Amino acid sequence: MLLIFLYAFTVEGNSIITLHFTFENFAKFFSDSIFPMVLARSLKIAFYTTVICILIGYPAAYIIAQQSEKVQTFIVLLITLPMWINMLIRTYSWKGILSYFEFDAEINVMVGMVYNFLPFMILQIHTSLSKLDRNLLTAAKDLGADEIQTFLRVTLPLSIPGVISGITLVFLPAVSSFFIPKLLGGGSYVLIGNLIENYFISVGNWNYGSAISLIMALVIILSMFVTKKMEKKTGEEA
């Protein structure tokens, strides 16, 4: 029991101290023009990354779910394997390839993010698709639905929970990531995570850094809340 309290204290202690330091710095955040812009840019790029991940991840997961069970486990293993290699190294590995193409920083960063977070999306959607009751599909066919109708009316709605948990797993780390833009975007491309890093490591203005990170945490908790609501709603409908 003592350990529980000790543990509870360390975690709580954390956030109390963050809170304690920050209060005065919020005004600065909103009066400064750079930071809202960076926040908007981070949200934008995280949004695009998520959309791309769904567009690639859903068909991929769908195709995987069609295979025989043995092939499925093998492909899932192939997808998880790179995830065990440190994200930093995986991001770094794109540096050489991307230098052949002369994309602008934003596209480079987006490629890095999609690469890092796509596996989460595929795996989440795949889990929800493989749990799907095959009898439902047969029933739909027996009742005269063609393939497209079956997909739209049966498969898709039932796999939405997987898509939503995939979204949380892609969107959240994409908003807060700081080394992907740093490695692939060049020095001038700054996202909110980089700002926080700069304020803590280079500039040393911790109070301001904490304010920024608290705002980010707030945005993230808010978006989690929205996705949870969505999940509940789709759950009720289904």
Place this chain on the structure above:
Amino acid sequence: MKKLKKILSNSFLWLVMLFFYLPIFYVILFSFNESKSLTKFSGFSLQWYQKMFESRSVREAIYYTLIIAVLATIISTIVGTLTAIGLSKSNKVLKAVVLQINDIPMMNPDIVTAIGFMLLFSSLGVQKGFATILLAHVSFCIPYVILTVMPRLRQLDDNLAEAALDLGATPFQALTKVIIPQLRGSILSGALIAFTMSFDDFVISFFTSGPKVSNIAIYVYSAIKRINPTINALSTIIVVIVTITLTIVNVVPLIKEKKKRGISDEKVSA
């Protein structure tokens, strides 16, 4: 028509796989490059591997990564398991509160947790170094251990522990001889998750380590700023180790199962 569809969908899958593996193969290829360039392959050489093994900072980084991961796993598994057991015996309100707190570091973005630790350590006046990074790793691993052990605990029969006490076991004996053996599987998977989390972590280590201690990820991050092909060599070695470990982890159970099946088949035929 059906065949065409199959070809199309399979090639889509292969493209996705290519997307996943291309950069990894690229890094492996260029780790054998003779020159420093990341775009032109000029000839085969092992010089980057040699440089890597000669570098003290690489060896130190590997050493710290492993020792931190092992220690963090051991400590967080013990603390997490005991916490979970304690929680299962405590009242509902406390349980709900602690589990809620347990969720916070998991939902929080890494970077927020990381600066939380950094502020905590510096406000307590602790010098950043080995102890701080280990402490941070232990505490971000604990929630995962609790979360893996908790569900299994719920399925346990309370009467067994009580029976042990009635039969004259001390509470400590009841814990080590009755409760923990039943939890073995979930404790093990909790430990595995903790190890992976710690081994893979960059963000939290980056903010909580001092100038003297750096793990592989921090080394890579600081070395990437200039072009440095030793990182290609280091990455290649990590890829090889991870692949071998994962293959063993995934193949061994299959072989065991086959053996078991073989034995039972023999019994049937006998």
